[in-house]
Amino acid sequence: MLSIARSxxxxxxxxxxxxxxxxxxGPGSGAGNAALALGDRHACRAVESxxxxxxxxxxxxxxxxxxxxxxxxxxxPDAPEFISLTAGSLHTCGLALDGMxxxxxxxxxxxxxxxxxxxxxxxxxxxxxxxxxxxxGIRFRSLSAGAFHTCGLDTGGIxxxxxxxDVGQLGTxxxxxxxxxxxxARRPVPVAGGHRFEQISAAMLHxxxxxxxxxxxxWGFQTVPVEGVHTNPTFTPDAAPMAPEVEFRxxxxxxxxxxxxxxxxxxxxxxxxxxxxxxxxxxxxxxVPVVRGTRFxxxxxxxxxxxxxxxxxxxxCWGTNANxxxxxxxxxxxxxxxxxxxxxxxxxxxxxxxxxxxxxGITTAETTxxxxxxxxxxxxxxxxxxxxxxxxxxxxPGPEALDPASAARAIDHAxx
Numbered sequence: 001m002l003s004i005a006r007s008x009x010x011x012x013x014x015x016x017x018x019x020x021x022x023x024x025x026g027p028g029s030g031a032g033n034a035a036l037a038l039g040d041r042h043a044c045r046a047v048e049s050x051x052x053x054x055x056x057x058x059x060x061x062x063x064x065x066x067x068x069x070x071x072x073x074x075x076x077p078d079a080p081e082f083i084s085l086t087a088g089s090l091h092t093c094g095l096a097l098d099g100m101x102x103x104x105x106x107x108x109x110x111x112x113x114x115x116x117x118x119x120x121x122x123x124x125x126x127x128x129x130x131x132x133x134x135x136x137g138i139r140f141r142s143l144s145a146g147a148f149h150t151c152g153l154d155t156g157g158i159x160x161x162x163x164x165x166d167v168g169q170l171g172t173x174x175x176x177x178x179x180x181x182x183x184x185a186r187r188p189v190p191v192a193g194g195h196r197f198e199q200i201s202a203a204m205l206h207x208x209x210x211x212x213x214x215x216x217x218x219w220g221f222q223t224v225p226v227e228g229v230h231t232n233p234t235f236t237p238d239a240a241p242m243a244p245e246v247e248f249r250x251x252x253x254x255x256x257x258x259x260x261x262x263x264x265x266x267x268x269x270x271x272x273x274x275x276x277x278x279x280x281x282x283x284x285x286x287x288v289p290v291v292r293g294t295r296f297x298x299x300x301x302x303x304x305x306x307x308x309x310x311x312x313x314x315x316x317c318w319g320t321n322a323n324x325x326x327x328x329x330x331x332x333x334x335x336x337x338x339x340x341x342x343x344x345x346x347x348x349x350x351x352x353x354x355x356x357x358x359x360x361g362i363t364t365a366e367t368t369x370x371x372x373x374x375x376x377x378x379x380x381x382x383x384x385x386x387x388x389x390x391x392x393x394x395x396x397p398g399p400e401a402l403d404p405a406s407a408a409r410a411i412d413h414a415x416x
Contacts (some may be wrong), residue, residue, distance in 0.1 A: 036362055037145075038302075038355030039087035039105075041376035044094075045360075045368050046082040049397035050075045051094065056376040059090040059122045060129035061105035067122050067129060070377035073394050079131045087355070088145035088163075088202075094131065099139035101152055102131040109148040109179045110186035111163035134162075135187045146202030146253075151209075152188070157196035159209055160188035167205050168237030169220035191219070193239050203253030204303070205235070208260070214247030216260055222285075243268065243287045254301030254354070259308075260287065265295030267308060274306045274319035279338050290318075291339050302354025308340065313348035313364060316340035323357040324387035325372030331387060343371065344388040361389065368392040 035046035042055030042062060053062040054073040062068065063076040080102065082094035091105030091112060103112040107119055107126040115135040119128035138160060140152040149163030149170060161170040165183040170176075171191030177184050191209075195217060200209040206220030217239040242260075246268070251260040257271030268287035269275045275283075276290040290296075294316065296308035305319030305326060317326040321335040327343030347369060352361040357373035369389035370379045379385075380392040 034084035034086075034142075034351065035082060036351055036353045036360055036368070037085035037087035037092060038353050038358055038360055038378070039092065039145075040089045040356045041378060042087065042092070043353075043355065043358070043360055043370065043378055043380075044076075044085050044087060044092055045073075045362075045392070045394065046085055046094065047366075047394065049394075051079045051082055051085070052076065052394045053092065054380045054392070055378045059106035059125060060127040061087070061090050061092050063092060063104040063129070063131050065129050072377070073380050073392060075395060075397070076131065084143065086143045086145040086150070086202075088150065089147045089356075091145065091150070093134075093143050093145055093150055095140055095143050095152075099141065099155065101134040101138070101140050101143055103134055103150065104128045104131045109164040109182065110177060110184045111145070111148050111150050113150060113162035113186065113188050116186070136160075138188055142200060144200050144202040144207075146207065147204045149202060149207075151191075151200050151202045151207055153197055153200050153209075157198065157212065159191035159195065159197055159200055159207075161191060161202075161207065162186065162188045165237075167221040167235040169202070169205055169207055171207060171219045171237055171239060173237050191239065192237070193217075195239060199249075199251060201251045201253040201258075203258065203301070204255045206253060206258070208242070208251045208253045208258050209239075210248050210251055210260075214249065214263060215244055216242045216246075216248045216251060218242055218253075218258065221256075242270070246287065250298055252299045252301040252306070254306060255303040257301060257306070259290075259299050259301050259306050261296055261299055261308075265297070267294070267296045267299060269301075269306065273304045274301065276306060276318040276338070276340055294340060298352070300352045300354045300359070302359065303356045305354065305359075307343070307352050307354060307359055309349055309352060313350065315343040315347065315349055315352055315359075315361060317343055317359070323373035323385045325354075325357050325359055326387075327359070327371050327389070328387055331385070347389055357385075360392070368394070 044053040052073045057068045080096040084095045093103040113134040114132045143152040151161040197209040208218040219239045221235040247263045248260045259269040267290040270284045270287045272283045277288045299308040307317040318337045348364045349361040358378040360370040371389045374383040
């Protein structure tokens, strides 16, 4: 496993060599109720009464028509009923009951996939501050957002992606649009290769998807330079199989790593950071079994950590613990858990999702709790961070919750 210091050096090298690598993450998707998503500094949850978002909203990623710095949970007005949510660094997308995709937040790289002329500006960047339909009229069955791109599977299992494509994260070599000189696609484009997928997970700079039959394919950014191992960053827009001898049933791509669960419940990770395989190897281009022999039922990878649920719904996390995102102590910039550690509390979850330094989960009682970093409002409270899951209180539905002006008044500036 990489030391914290070495990890920071590699990430700095990545930043210098590849645009969009740095403070971004690709929250992964897990099994169960998918109506929960975390971005870099915000979170959203869809329930029967509506969709609620909280955290930092300067790029419109809260979907409430305004751009607050920090908020308590507020209802997204005029949103369709979403059956699932996903979030990238600064944007959010939802899948409606009819299969249509809606996105909101920053759109400088085309990550919203909305029609030309739709949206507005949030400061210096193009955005949509309210849910806006994705162009093309494609009916999707699932969505997954990366840092500055978004992907989805249509009803036939074909993968479509849109947004930034500087390292092949859209899975195509076709020339698309230009977003301030960077390759991108402002509308959904099909992933090359004619694959049909059952599940897809977009990360910071790459995407992985599981084909019918359990074969795992990945494309986009692969490695950063490592002294004595390889000297150049590598990436490919072509889908390439990972561990073809293993049949996978769930995948979650994080920052510079990916984790997946095999049909037999065995958990594997590869890449840099959060491998969960003990103090070594430092990195792996091939899937490495997570230690302890624990069989997990679902997994969610974040920027520098991964968390998984066991058969009883208990959460286990590993990786860096700078903000309490592993759900236990010690918390420090150089604190790292190389093996799965139990999250504090007695919670049992049906779903978890990870962001840059925060995790949230839906419990078996259908409550929402979050832990880790909270300084930007990700915990839905004034807490800066917490190693123990904190309950999120969603506003009661009512006439006020439907009014964007009322939602704006609910903003908790927490000292800003």
